[in-house]
Amino acid sequence: MIKLFYFLLLILFACNQQIDEPTEQEKQLTQQLIGDWVPAGNVPYNTNEKDDNPPPPPGAIPYGYTFYPNGVAEFKYGFYNVKLGKEKRDRRFYYLGNRTNYRVSNDTIFVFNLSDSVWINLPVARISPDTISIKGENSFMNYRRVNYNLKDKPTFDAIVLSTSGCFGSCPISNTMITSDGKLLFMGAKYTTKEGLMEGNITKRIYQELQDNFRKSGIDTLEKRYSTGGTDMEETSVTFIKSGKIYKTIRDYGKSGPYELLWAQIPLRHLYQHTDLKPVSTGNTPFSSYLYNFEFEVGDRALELTQSESFLLWNHLRKAKKTNAKYTPRFDLVHYGNYYWFPSMTEEMTGKGHDAGKKEKFIPVKTDGRFYTYYRDGKEPETVDIGFNFFDTNFKESELKKLED
Numbered sequence: 001m002i003k004l005f006y007f008l009l010l011i012l013f014a015c016n017q018q019i020d021e022p023t024e025q026e027k028q029l030t031q032q033l034i035g036d037w038v039p040a041g042n043v044p045y046n047t048n049e050k051d052d053n054p055p056p057p058p059g060a061i062p063y064g065y066t067f068y069p070n071g072v073a074e075f076k077y078g079f080y081n082v083k084l085g086k087e088k089r090d091r092r093f094y095y096l097g098n099r100t101n102y103r104v105s106n107d108t109i110f111v112f113n114l115s116d117s118v119w120i121n122l123p124v125a126r127i128s129p130d131t132i133s134i135k136g137e138n139s140f141m142n143y144r145r146v147n148y149n150l151k152d153k154p155t156f157d158a159i160v161l162s163t164s165g166c167f168g169s170c171p172i173s174n175t176m177i178t179s180d181g182k183l184l185f186m187g188a189k190y191t192t193k194e195g196l197m198e199g200n201i202t203k204r205i206y207q208e209l210q211d212n213f214r215k216s217g218i219d220t221l222e223k224r225y226s227t228g229g230t231d232m233e234e235t236s237v238t239f240i241k242s243g244k245i246y247k248t249i250r251d252y253g254k255s256g257p258y259e260l261l262w263a264q265i266p267l268r269h270l271y272q273h274t275d276l277k278p279v280s281t282g283n284t285p286f287s288s289y290l291y292n293f294e295f296e297v298g299d300r301a302l303e304l305t306q307s308e309s310f311l312l313w314n315h316l317r318k319a320k321k322t323n324a325k326y327t328p329r330f331d332l333v334h335y336g337n338y339y340w341f342p343s344m345t346e347e348m349t350g351k352g353h354d355a356g357k358k359e360k361f362i363p364v365k366t367d368g369r370f371y372t373y374y375r376d377g378k379e380p381e382t383v384d385i386g387f388n389f390f391d392t393n394f395k396e397s398e399l400k401k402l403e404d
Contacts, residue, residue, distance in 0.1 A: 022104070023106075025106070025107070026104045026105065026106065029104050029107065029109075029124065029127065030104045032127050032129070032132075033067040033104070033109065033127075033132075034067050034068065034069050035066070035067065035145050035146075035147070036064075036065075036066045036145065036146050036147070036148065037064060037065045037066070037067075037132060037143040037144065037145060037146070038064050038143060038144060038146050038258050038259075039062045039063065039064060039141075039142070039143060039258065040131065040142040040143055040144040041142050042136070042139040042140065042141050042142065043133075043139055043140045043142065044138060044139045045138065045139060045140070060254070061077055061254055061261050061262070061265075062077075062258055062261075063075070063076065063077050064076035064077075064143070064258055064262060065111075065143070067102060071101055071102060071103060072099060072100070072101060072102070073099070073100055073101070073102040073111055074098050074099055074100075075098050075099075075100060075111060076098060076258075076262040076265070077098070077262075077265070078095055078096070078097065078098040078265050078266070078269075079095075079096040079097065079098065079100070079113065079114035079115045080093045080094060080095055080096060080115055081093075081094045081096060081115060082094075088168075088169065089168070089169040089190065090169075091169060092190070092191075092192050093171075093192075094192060094272060095265075095266075095269035095272055095273070096114045096115065097114065097266075097273075098265070098266065100112045100113070100114055107123065107124045108121050108122065108123045108124065109121070109122040109124060109134075110122070122134045123135040125140055129145070130144060130145045131143065131144050131145070132145075148214075148215045150211060150214050150215070153214040153217075153218070153219075154214070154218065154219070154239075154241060154246065155179075155210060155214075155241075156179065156210060156239045156240055156241050156246060157178065157179050157240050157241055157242070157243070158176060158177065158178040158179065158239075158240040159176070159177055159209070159210065159213065159237065159238070159239055159240070159267070160174065160175070160176045160237065160238040160240070160307040160308075160310055160311050161174075161175045161176075161235065161236075161237045161264060161267050161268055161307060162174045162175075162235065162236050162237075162305070162306035162307040162309075162310055163233060163234075163235050163268055163306075164233055164234040164235070164306060165189060165190070165233070166231055166232050166233040167230075167231030167232075168231075169190045170190065170233040171187070171189070171190045171191045171268070172187075172188040172189040172190060172191070173185065173186060173187050173188060173191050173268065173271075174186040174188075174306070174307070174310040175267060175268060175270060175271065176310065176311070176314065177201060177206055177209060177267070177270070178206075179203070179206055179210075181200050181201050181202060181203055181206060182198065182200065182201075183198060183199045183200065183201050183270065183271070183274055183276070184196075184197075184198050184279075184314065185197045185198070185199075185270075185271040185274075185276060186310065187271070191271075192271075192272055193271060193272070193276065195278055196278065196279045196281060197271065197276035197277060197278055197279060198276065198277060198279050199271075199274040199275050199276040199277065200274075200275075201270070201274060205270075208266075209263070209266060209267050209270070212259070212262065212263035212266065212267075213237070213239070213259075213260070213263040215259045215263070216256075216257055216259035216260040216263060217257075217259075218239060218246075218247060218249075219247075221247075221249055221256070221257065221260065222249070222256075223247070223248065223249060223250065224249070224250045224251075224252075225249075225250070225251045225252065225255045225256040225260075226251075226252040226253060226255060227252065227253035227254070227255035228253075229253055232252060232253040232254075233252075233253070233254070234250060234251065234252040234253075234306070235250070235251045235254075235264055235268075236248060236249070236250045236251070236305035236306045236307040236308070237249050237260075237264065237307055238305070238307040238308055238311060240311070243387075243392070244392045244393055245308065245311075245392075245393040248305050248307060248308055250305055281317065292304055292305065292306050292308075292309045292334065293308070293309040293312055293313075293332060293333070293334045294332070294333045294334065295330040295331075295332060295333075295366075295368075295390055295394075295399070296330060296331045296332075296333050296402070297329060297330050297331070297399065299401055299402050300399035300400060300401055300402065301333070301399060301400060301402050302390075302394055302398050302399045302400070303400075308393075309334070312389055315385040315386075315389060316371060316383065316385060318385075319371070319383035319384055319385045319386075320383060320384050320386075321381060321382065321383055321384075322370065322382055322383065322384040323382070324370060324382065324384060326367050326369070326370045326382075327367060328365035328366060328367055328372070329366070329367045329368065329390075330365075330366050330367070330368070330390070331363075331364060331365065331366075332364035332365075332366050332371065333364075366390075367388070367390075368388040368389050368390030368391050368392075369384060369385060369386070369387060369388040369389070370382055370383070370384055371383050371385070
């Protein structure tokens with residue numbers, strides 16, 4: 001009787017193995033999927049009919065995928081949980097990551113959605129070595145294979161990513177990571193953590209985040225991308241190499257290349273998955289909530305991006321007091337809070353800031369290395385950041401005439 005029982009178990013196990021064993025078609029499709037895929041446009045089912053589908057809204061980030069041989073996929077947009085509040089602007093987005101599981105059944109790819117624990121089905125209409133077409137509700141969503149060669153791409157000592165506000169609840173934040181594993185985060189508004197904080201990341205995480213940007217071809221990118229529309233979020237990312245700014249890229253309305261947009265997502269949410277400790281701003285002369293800095297001389301000025309401003313602010317935060325004498329060359333000017341539109345509650349209580357309002361909150365004189373500022377009721381103080389920030393990163397020919 002016992003032998004018969006084990007015999008039946010073996011038959012049942014063998015039958016289950018046979019059912020779960022992928023077919024040759026599924027094996028072939030899985031093999032063809034492995035690699036990186038970027039959007040290549042949508043095509044309506046009936047090209048003779050007018051396509052009434054509206055274009056993607058401004059600021060929408062396109063989807064992309066990376067499929068690995070071990071059943072793991074990257075969904076470039078990422079997965080999120082949303083925590084709602086009393087007002088729309090009280091909602092907060094929690095990033096769950098972009099790596100998930102996938103499997104192939106017949107001619108359909110199933111990707112596990114971490115947000116709601118449901119498998120997303122992607123029916124494959126056509127696939128070739130370089131293209132794949134997914135059947136959607138009204139059109140075929142096409143993707144093309146891309147091969148990233150990072151061998152000759154530059155590496156960096158640090159990366160700074162800043163996100164502005166918008167006419168809504170876009171998180172206002174600054175994030176800086178360094179190749180030696182340091183993370184500095186400033187959550188100003190609509191982030192899940194607020195204040196200045198620091199923590200540590202592994203070199204592997206830094207390498208992954210850096211490689212995401214390297215895939216975008218940093219050397220070939222424009223310094224600024226912009227789309228139509230108003231009151232949208234602007235991001236700026238600054239790359240530092242050998243102690244100076246290698247390049248800064250601004251993107252208004254998420255109009256940059258796919259890889260640039262995708263690279264920003266895990267970095268801007270890194271603070272949510274890192275053990276952070278509050279950092280005292282101490283005697284820092286400027287509030288970390290103030291953007292953006294300008295170097296002014298006469299009727300000309302050089303405006304720094306938000307990420308460049310945060311970089312300079314961090315140098316000022318760590319600067320040492322000095323009695324050194326120097327010849328001032330510039331006024332350092334900075335804006336009020338950048339694109340923070342108050343919620344109804346804040347309006348009722350009189351809180352919030354005027355977006356883009358330019359003020360000289362503190363009179364500052366500088367030559368690029370030494371900065372002299374004033375505090376109420378105190379004597380002027382001069383600090384030394386240890387090098388000339390302006391001359392290291394900019395040229396006086398970049399100063400532009402101020403608008404009246």
